Amino acid sequence: MSDDRIIRNHPFDPQRELALFEAGLSASGAVVSFTGIVRPGDSSDPVEALELQHHPRLTEPQIAQCAGGVRERFGLEAVLVRHRIGRMAPGDTIVLVAAASAHRREAFEGADALMDWLKTEAMFWKKEWRLSGPQWIEPRTDDYADARRWQEEIYARHQ
Amino acid sequence: MVRIVFFGRLSDASENLDTELPSGVENTEALAVWLAEGNERLAEAMARPGIRVIVNDEVRHGPASVADGDEIAFMSPVGGG
Numbered sequence: 001m002s003d004d005r006i007i008r009n010h011p012f013d014p015q016r017e018l019a020l021f022e023a024g025l026s027a028s029g030a031v032v033s034f035t036g037i038v039r040p041g042d043s044s045d046p047v048e049a050l051e052l053q054h055h056p057r058l059t060e061p062q063i064a065q066c067a068g069g070v071r072e073r074f075g076l077e078a079v080l081v082r083h084r085i086g087r088m089a090p091g092d093t094i095v096l097v098a099a100a101s102a103h104r105r106e107a108f109e110g111a112d113a114l115m116d117w118l119k120t121e122a123m124f125w126k127k128e129w130r131l132s133g134p135q136w137i138e139p140r141t142d143d144y145a146d147a148r149r150w151q152e153e154i155y156a157r158h159q
Numbered sequence: 160m161v162r163i164v165f166f167g168r169l170s171d172a173s174e175n176l177d178t179e180l181p182s183g184v185e186n187t188e189a190l191a192v193w194l195a196e197g198n199e200r201l202a203e204a205m206a207r208p209g210i211r212v213i214v215n216d217e218v219r220h221g222p223a224s225v226a227d228g229d230e231i232a233f234m235s236p237v238g239g240g
Contacts, residue, residue, distance in 0.1 A: 036240050052239070053166060055232070057216055083239055095240050115240055124239030125167030136168045138209070139238040 007060050009086045014096040021080040025100050028077045032107040033098035034115055040090040041130055049129040052085045052094070059123040066117050074110035076101045081114065083124070113150045120147040161225060163194065167235025169210075172201035180225065187212045187231060188222035194233075209236035 002020045014035045022031055041047035054060075067079045080098040088094060095118065099110035118124075119139055126137040163176045173194065184193050191212075195202035212219050213232040225231055 053170070054239075055166065055213075055234075058213070119238050119240040121237060122239040123166075123234070123237045125170075125235060125237065126239070136171075136235065137238075138167075138236040143238065 005060075006063050006081050006083055007054060008082060008084050011088075011092060012082055012084070012096075014082070014093050017080065017082050017096055018098055021078065021098050021100070025077055027102065028100035028107075029102050030104040030107040031098055031100045032104070032111040033080075033096065034111050035093055036095040036115075038088050038090045038092045038094055041128075045130050045132050047090050047128055047130055050088045050090075050092075050094070051127040051129065052088070053125040053127075054085045055123040063118070063122055066121070067114065070099070070110050070114045070117070074099070074101065074106040074113070076106060076110045079110065079114065081118070083118070083122070085124070116143070116147040116150060119143045160227060162230040163190075164230065164232045165234075166232060167237070168204050168207070169201065169233050169235050172204045173198060180227065184225070186222040186224050187214065187219060190225055190231060191233065204235065205233070207235070210234065211237070 018033055038050045039047060063081055063083070067081050070076070071079045077100045080096065082096040084092070084094050097111050097114050097118070099107045099114065101107040101110065120143050128135050128137050160177055161180055163178065165173050165175060181193060184190050191205055195205050211234040212223065213234065214223050214225060215229055
């Protein structure tokens with residue numbers, strides 16, 4: 001059974017999600033995927049857990065809308081997004097993004113653009129629990145610069 | 160009565176609240192000032208750049224009017240992935 005929910009509050013298997021995504025394609029010759037994993041931190045101050053909040057009503061439709069915009073903009077056959085919320089351990093999958101298109105360039109760019117948007121615009125809040133204590137992780141300057149590469153045409157109407 | 164919810168760093172500074180709007184508080188900017196009075200942690204978190212405000216599930220840019228029955232969300236900078 002395929003499960004179309006973008007937001008997941010329990011671990012999901014990125015390989016299985018990707019296999020289901022690929023099985024549903026009929027016109028693509030290229031699939032690019034990205035998997036984000038909880039980092040272990042450094043040995044002097046290891047990460048014990050990562051906690052993700054979301055907006056219970058807005059986050060999922062917001063992502064669906066952006067994914068639709070990316071699909072249109074890059075002429076993709078399909079786009080996949082799976083995103084964890086709740087408490088995760090190092091090594092757990094946080095996010096899976098995939099883009100499928102006739103040829104590789106659009107799939108690479110679509111996946112890249114969607115990740116840049118997720119990093120800076122998707123309604124999630126991350127708290128890292130380290131040995132030394134909790135800390136909120138907000139987007140870095142580089143994340144905003146990455147997102148600006150795609151500006152306006154995709155994001156402006158999807159915020 | 161309005162419902163006020165906080166996300167991200169702001170949620171560490173205050174619980175979500177159901178409260179009557181004090182007289183004179185008619186927009187989100189005045190509401191933020193009123194909420195931060197007497198809550199130093201919230202004042203500090205609200206003063207950071209990138210706070211977003213949502214009224215009744217709609218993102219608002221700049222001060223937006225608030226009235227009885229509204230839900231107002233104050234959000235720290237967002238980011239997933």
